[in-house]
Amino acid sequence: VPKAYFVKGHDETITESFINLMQQNNYETELINLALEESVPEDADLLIISNPLYDFSEKEIETLDDYLINASGNVMVFHGTDTLTLPRLESYFEEWGIKMKQTILIEDQRYLGNPMQLIPFLVNNSLNENMSAYDSLYLVMPYCREMRVLWTENDDRKVELMLVTS
Numbered sequence: 001v002p003k004a005y006f007v008k009g010h011d012e013t014i015t016e017s018f019i020n021l022m023q024q025n026n027y028e029t030e031l032i033n034l035a036l037e038e039s040v041p042e043d044a045d046l047l048i049i050s051n052p053l054y055d056f057s058e059k060e061i062e063t064l065d066d067y068l069i070n071a072s073g074n075v076m077v078f079h080g081t082d083t084l085t086l087p088r089l090e091s092y093f094e095e096w097g098i099k100m101k102q103t104i105l106i107e108d109q110r111y112l113g114n115p116m117q118l119i120p121f122l123v124n125n126s127l128n129e130n131m132s133a134y135d136s137l138y139l140v141m142p143y144c145r146e147m148r149v150l151w152t153e154n155d156d157r158k159v160e161l162m163l164v165t166s
Helices: 016-024 058-070 087-095 126-134
Strands: 003-007 028-032 046-050 075-078 098-104 114-118 145-149
Touching: 003 016, 016 028, 016 046, 058 075, 058 087, 087 098
Parallel strands: 003 028, 003 046, 046 075
Antiparallel strands: 098 145
């Protein structure tokens, strides 16, 4: 059974419904505070960073980097509208080809109710291969910030999109 760790320690948004969703999709879940750990546990298949309100320390960035590079780890990042700038974390993700922007997305084609409640497209790739059962359902994502992909592969780093807008 794959294991997902929700990163805590920065006033992240970790809801019971999100944890339940991961468990319903056959993930074991646990919380982790990178400031208190020397490394990410070996059984971690995925780290989830969900809307942190405070920036990561240099030590936490180093722990995250070690997990992504040396353990070939995976991370899922959510960057909410109430998140202020996070200089260290944003700079780190730029090294990985992801630019976190402060702009709120407005969708003119696929939305529910108002253009800031997006209905993104699910990208067909290995990350989403088990999501085909959800083809007939809509995922509504209100008030999203833009994350721009700068590149998809660079040396030993790879970025894969999960959701896109039109």
